[in-house]
Amino acid sequence: MRRTALFDVHQRLGATFTGFAGWEMPLRYGSDVGEHHAVRQSAGLFDLGHMGQIAVGGPDAAAFLDYALVGRLSAVKPGRAKYTMLCHTTGGVLDDLVVYRLTDQEFLVVANAANAPVVRAMLGEHSGGFAVTVEVVDRALIAVQGPDAVKIVGEHPDLKYYAIKPAEVAGRDVLLARTGYTGEDGFEIYCGNQDAPAIWAFLQDKGAQPAGLACRDTLRLEAGMPLYGHELSIHTTPFDAGLGRIVALDKGDFVGGEALRACTPTRELVGLRATGRRSPRAGYVVVDADTGETLGEVTSGAPSPTLGHPIALAYVTKNLDSRHLAVDVRGKREAVEIVPLPFYQRPR
Template sequence: MSEPSTPVSRLSPLHDQHVALGASFTDFAGWQMPVRYTSDLAEHHAVRTAAGLFDISHMAEIAVIGEAAGAFLDEALAGRLSALSVGKAKYSLILDEHGGIIDDLIVYRITDHEFLVVANASNRDAVVAALTQRTADHAVAIDDRTDATALIAVQGPAARAVLEATSAFVAPELDELKYYAWTTGAFVADPASDDSVAVLVARTGYTGEDGFELYLDTAHAAGLWAALLEAGAPLGLQPCGLASRDTLRLEAGMPLYGHELGLSIQPVQAGLGRVVVTDKPHFVGKEAIERGPGDDARVLVGLAAEGRRAARAGYPVMAGDEVVGEITSGALSPTLGHPIAMAFVHPAHAAVGAQLDLDVRGSRIPATVVPLPFYKKEA
């Protein structure tokens, strides 16, 4: 009788580069991804003060193609994607029939008849399956391009300067590219031949800072990564892993699937009611959304505490002797210098200024409900 095989994690097209840089790795949604290169704090502060370079090639890229693509996405997703202009992007959600969140997405309109849907790595199969199932009455094609696509993010106040300093990379008028918009750039992979490869350059990110996300063919990812690192080093650019990405997004109040989002959570509970366009004739989950989650359904709040002890996901939130919520994400904020957390709590305790306690391994830590995000970059 043979022993059960151990699942093999997928490797990023940049895996060899991470090894050469001395990265520590972790399994994330079935991928071996760098969790850190030097220290979590140093990488976090690099993004807040200069720039960080992230490999996020584990994200899923799914094309929706056809003359009816816009109308299809209006029914398949919670937003109104048919109104999106070519060259623009929109944050959206894909819901199940109960109004639960299958995933949160970024949707780019590539042409009049093509959209690019970017999903979380852990939900790639679920999103592809849901979109495919929902094509039954629509003349559209679903094309999962994840395996052929690399995704590199440059985030931080010096992000644009890094791209502009990278001589092998060209993108027009980055200073005029608006947030949640994209343009086409080019990377000269072989200077001797002057041949270039197309790069989709999006002004998007998951850190609370200005920045860009670069989509390109996996075959050329290593070359672009190296060119960015070399050009960005004098500007303070550092390679950054998943640990700093998590504290950055937490400070920015950005939800993470499996923590603040999930099938048991409706958008309004997570503060994402604005993402759902309810005046559309139909979309999957509409009836459940219109009914709502119930008056006692817990809602997402921000919590700030004093001291150095941070509550982690799963820790109870207390009001007196009563458990009124649960932490979904928590950390000692590197930027703010005190513990922060997001939590789902009973709506009776969700008002800004409410005083609660965090149960940190049996110790009660006083905390205050505060507005999200915890951190917002200066204009």
């Protein structure tokens, strides 16, 4: 399996490793729950070097991304970022992405690790007729997330949420972004592989606690953020996931546009709160608590360390708010209720 530039650091810290999308990644360093609380209460430190980074540049870069992705990337100003998706011609989601506009003609597309080869291939396939280059970038990525992130990384009052700029961290040149996947304020730091260990050590010395993939999943679940392979797949559209707002249907021709314009979702992604102690898990069936009728399926679920009760995301038939719902947990119906998303929102 592939290893990030920080693999040796994780070994020295005693990390438990897991295979993830072909990468050997730290699952945890000690306690999942302890790392989760560190992010919510102070700051966590994540190695995201497994994420795919793809540089798109050239005179037609903005027009090309308008065509290839569902959002209007030409409207993004240099130094800003946009959450968007790459869809199949059927309207199904191939990956959800964060795209940074670095200059008028330079963009950075950040893809999920498992989908990075597909995103690179599809962008290359769609680039015919456009004056663009599409290239994979080999670079480390470190995230600092939590209420103490600004104190640890440093004050950057000019760097707003979903923005990026060149900066220095630990005396190294980086791209510093105000983005994240935990529901907390924080930064994502794009840096040279050779600089990653020194930057990690600097951030850890300043108080950021190393955190693994296990707590990253419970953090994003509490924040109601979708995970590809769970809430998103080629069998779901942005509208199914409640993310139709990111689709610019009025921008002209784009990949998947025809299918998305004709889309009429019959299901919706909802948040579920379990009233008992047993957690709904991915693949568990959502049923009518009175009749047993199948109404949907859980996509992600876990005990919430922050809230103190089990939570889940699930696709269900639309407009079920008035139904008594349950999840079939190993043959026993556990009562759940639909609640607003996100489950957790950081104090402002």
